[in-house]
Amino acid sequence: xxxxxxxxxxxxxxxxxxxxxxxxxxxxxxxxxxxxxxxxxxxxxxxxxxxxxxxxxxxxxxxxxxxxxxxxxxxxxxxxxxxxxxxxxxxxxxxxxxxxxxxxxxxxxxxxxxxxxxxxxxxxxxxxxxxxxxxxxxxxxxxxxxxxxxxxxxxxxxxxxxxxxxxxxxxxxxxxxxxxxxxxxxxxxxxxxxxxxxxxxxxxxxxxxxxxxxxxx
Numbered sequence: 001x002x003x004x005x006x007x008x009x010x011x012x013x014x015x016x017x018x019x020x021x022x023x024x025x026x027x028x029x030x031x032x033x034x035x036x037x038x039x040x041x042x043x044x045x046x047x048x049x050x051x052x053x054x055x056x057x058x059x060x061x062x063x064x065x066x067x068x069x070x071x072x073x074x075x076x077x078x079x080x081x082x083x084x085x086x087x088x089x090x091x092x093x094x095x096x097x098x099x100x101x102x103x104x105x106x107x108x109x110x111x112x113x114x115x116x117x118x119x120x121x122x123x124x125x126x127x128x129x130x131x132x133x134x135x136x137x138x139x140x141x142x143x144x145x146x147x148x149x150x151x152x153x154x155x156x157x158x159x160x161x162x163x164x165x166x167x168x169x170x171x172x173x174x175x176x177x178x179x180x181x182x183x184x185x186x187x188x189x190x191x192x193x194x195x196x197x198x199x200x201x202x203x204x205x206x207x208x209x210x211x212x213x214x215x216x217x
Contacts, residue, residue, distance in 0.1 A: 010212070012143070013029055013143065013210050014029070016146060016210060019115030020208055021115075022115060023115040023116070023198060023200065024201065024204065025199075025200045026204040026206070027207070027208050027209075028043070028207065028210070029212070031212050032212065032213050033064045033065070033213065033215060034065075036064045036209050037065050040066055040140075041069060041070075044103075044138055048102065048136045049102070050076070050101075050103035050136060051075070051102055052077040052102045053079070053102060053104065054081055054103075054104055054105075055081050055098070055104070055105050056081075056104065056129065057126060058105070059215075059216040060140050060216030061106060061107055063215055063216065064140060066105065067082070077101075079094050079098045080094065081094045081095050081098050092123075095125040098125065098129060098134075099125070099128060099129055100133060102134065102136060103134060103135070103137075104129040104130075104134035104136070104138070105140070106129065106130065106137065107140055107145075107215075108141050109145070109156070109161045110146075110153035110156045110157055111146055111153075111208075112146075112147055112148065112149055112153055113149070114149070114150075116197060116198055117130065117139065117206075118194075118197075119195050119197075120161075120191050120192075121195075122189070122190035122191070123193075124192065127194075130197060130206065131195060131197070135205070136205060137205060137207065139206060139208045140211065140215070141208060141216075142214045143212055144214040144216075145216070158181035158191065159180045162175060162191050163176065163178075163180060164217045165190060165217055166190055168217070169190070171188035171189075171190060172188045173188050173190070174186070
């Protein structure tokens with residue numbers, strides 16, 4: 001067989017698409033980050049009719065180039081929750097406002113093979129938006145986020161995603177030094193609010209773009 005790894009991932013992603021759709025998520029398969037960009041800009045955004053949008057703190061979403069593209073759209077009101085140059089109080093206020101936009105774009109910490117999204121947040125704005133508020137949510141996920149179960153998802157979050165994100169954000173937490181999660185009491189702790197999204201409600205509100213490459217943490 002030619003290109004067995006490509007064949008392997010095409011089967012895995014197709015199976016996951018079926019699992020997610022059985023849980024009422026709307027699912028798109030993207031060949032790579034450029035294809036994910038196209039799907040959001042040319043398919044999801046026009047179909048949603050969105051006029052306002054905001055972001056979760058997602059390396060995956062930024063890595064697709066979507067942030068740069070949509071930031072320049074004059075027909076959209078974009079709440080920039082990623083701007084590090086504004087005061088902390090304004091950053092928090094923007095995150096509050098982002099819960100009422102038409103379209104919220106984010107990543108996810110893990111996706112189970114049973115079609116569940118598993119996330120862990122510091123402030124809670126990202127998981128809050130996935131759960132309730134924005135009319136539409138777009139979750140962009142690389143194939144590296146796929147795990148067999150909720151238990152494996154939580155392990156992945158606490159021992160890969162959370163320490164790596166703490167390092168990226170220059171937090172003063174034990175995991176920055178050890179590379180694995182500890183039940184820390186640090187003021188910089190980023191592990192505060194868990195969510196397990198079993199199903200999308202209403203049906204199709206949460207749209208998942210599965211990308212056939214490794215993206216984000």
